[in-house]
Amino acid sequence: MTGPSSFDAIREMEDRFQVPTYAHLPLAVVRGEGCRVFDSEGNPWLDFYGGHAVALTGHSHPRVVAAVREQAGRLLFYSNIVYNDARARAAKALVEFGPGGAGKVFLCNSGAEANEAALKTARTATGRPGVVAMSDGFHGRTLGALSATGLGKYRDYGGPLVPGSAFVPFGDLAAAEAAVGPDTAAVLLEPVPSLGGVRVASPEYYRGLRRLCDERGALLLFDEVQTGLGRTGRAWAGDHWGVRPDMHTMAKGVASGVPCGAVLFSERIAAGVKEGDHGSTFGGGPLACAALEATLAVIREEGLVARAAASGAAIREGALALPGVREVRGLGLLLAISCEAPAKAVLARLRERRVLASSVSSDPSAVRLLPPLTAGPAEVEEFLEALAAARPDQP
Ligand SMILES: Cc1ncc(COP(=O)(O)O)c(C=O)c1O
Incomplete structure (x- = not known):
């Protein structure tokens, strides 16, 4: 199969042939593995948005x-x-x-x-x-x-x-x-x-x-x-x-x-x-x-239900220890992290670190997480480091 491969070429072709019903991020995802997706330039991203809560078992689970x-x-x-x-x-x-x-x-x-x-x-x-x-x-x-x-x-x-x-x-x-x-x-x-x-x-x-x-x-x-x-x-x-x-x-x-x-x-x-x-x-x-x-x-x-509970608890504890995090709501791996900074700014700064998360339409302060249930201690730590660097306390 041949087709567009650079981000600009993919975006241009989608925008030309699809009605504009979706707001897109400036990103083309072409491959996925576990908690990570890869963009058109081959860069890995930590996916705590889970492809809109769909990648329950991680991306392209081999089984x-x-x-x-x-x-x-x-x-x-x-x-x-x-x-x-x-x-x-x-x-x-x-x-x-x-x-x-x-x-x-x-x-x-x-x-x-x-x-x-x-x-x-x-x-x-x-x-x-x-x-x-x-x-x-x-x-x-x-x-x-x-x-x-x-x-x-x-x-x-x-x-x-x-x-x-x-x-x-x-x-x-x-x-x-x-x-x-x-x-x-x-x-x-x-x-x-x-x-x-x-x-x-x-x-x-x-x-x-x-x-x-x-x-x-x-x-x-x-x-x-x-x-x-x-x-x-x-x-x-x-x-x-x-x-x-x-x-x-x-x-x-x-x-x-x-x-x-x-x-x-x-x-x-x-x-x-x-x-x-x-x-x-x-x-x-x-x-x-x-x-x-x-x-x-x-x-x-793979015990993913228990893992969701454990990883969710670790994210909650780690996020609450960060300056600028006001509250963490939710259960397991459906979480909203309410920040002093607008969620839009925090999400943009997470993307600069190649981390994907989501927003909550009814709460402009909340960063919403829907990661794969396969996310374990290593991914949780990586996310928390990125969140700290994304400064939830800074507008
Ligand atoms: C709670 C809930 N119900 C229903 C839907 C609709 O699902 P679908 O987009 O598969 O029709 C969604 C989609 O985001 C959802 O979050």
């Missing part, structure tokens, strides 16, 4: 790559009109990874599509139209998922939305109690709202939402697109508080970067899902399923 290669050579794709060995194994592995190892999955391609399926199921399962979601939540860009997204920046696309959503502030149980009524099909939330500020509510809040849903006949939906599969230092965010939702949605790193999303239904909800309720040409495709099965095996066998 995932081997599974994808093997499956690609055998069968790239066949639809759900037939049974398939890779799909059977992936579905079993995901259910077994789920809380309690019970329930069933619907496989799809993205987080938005998973949330669409969960919202539809909530409505059909309860016969109710309404959704109570969080004013600082984000659930995807398709119309249904967007309509349940509270963050105004994303909702205001210039056209009408799907009716039926009410919004309450995350963490406010009294507001949820006032909003959930006889028309409410579901309460939908990111257990740790990521774009909404990486805040963690009290255990009583999550337990209170579970009780509220049970009392009023609504379903509890956890959007675990960012928090699922070990990122928070537990397999699922609800494990921190002993709360099990009726549906988990997931995507991002579930297949280590091969597009894949899923809804994990509790046994009770799965029992009501019928033929024709959901469908997707590419959902459950063999290639994504091979990557999904390998991803779950890597997370389990």
Whole structure:
């Protein structure tokens, strides 16, 4: 394959042929390995943005790559009109990874599509139209998922939305109690709202939402697109508080970067899902399923859930010791470091040291971290050194 190889040539070609929906960093990434990516000039970067939380097992984990290669050579794709060995194994592995190892999955391609399926199921399962979601939540860009997204920046696309959503502030149980009524099909939330500020509510809040849903006949939906599969230092965010939702949605790193999303239904909800309720040409495709099965095996066998907890704790402790760091929020390896300096300045200074991290749209002081769960003591130390040099105390 030949094509553009310098940064300028790559940028020029992308900008010429793609609609300008994304703000890009001045960087072309062409290769990845573990916690590192390499730019078009061959320079290594420490990736604590994780390709937008997708590189759960690190970039191009050899085991995932081997599974994808093997499956690609055998069968790239066949639809759900037939049974398939890779799909059977992936579905079993995901259910077994789920809380309690019970329930069933619907496989799809993205987080938005998973949330669409969960919202539809909530409505059909309860016969109710309404959704109570969080004013600082984000659930995807398709119309249904967007309509349940509270963050105004994303909702205001210039056209009408799907009716039926009410919004309450995350963490406010009294507001949820006032909003959930006889028309409410579901309460939908990111257990740790990521774009909404990486805040963690009290255990009583999550337990209170579970009780509220049970009392009023609504379903509890956890959007675990960012928090699922070990990122928070537990397999699922609800494990921190002993709360099990009726549906988990997931995507991002579930297949280590091969597009894949899923809804994990509790046994009770799965029992009501019928033929024709959901469908997707590419959902459950063999290639994504091979990557999904390998991803779950890597997370389990390399102890990545415990590693996320340990590395997250080390980052928190190290960052809090630095001048200019006001607060560290989040769980495991989903963290927001609140700085005296604007996050934009700190992120730019991190990039000068070839370190990638992210921001939080609702908090201009916060540097958001979503590194691979493979990040260990060496990567944590390297990141903390770069953060200290990026001067969180200097505007
Ligand atoms: C919490 C959450 N839900 C849903 C989505 C949408 O996922 P996707 O972009 O795969 O549709 C995202 C994407 O960033 C997300 O962070």
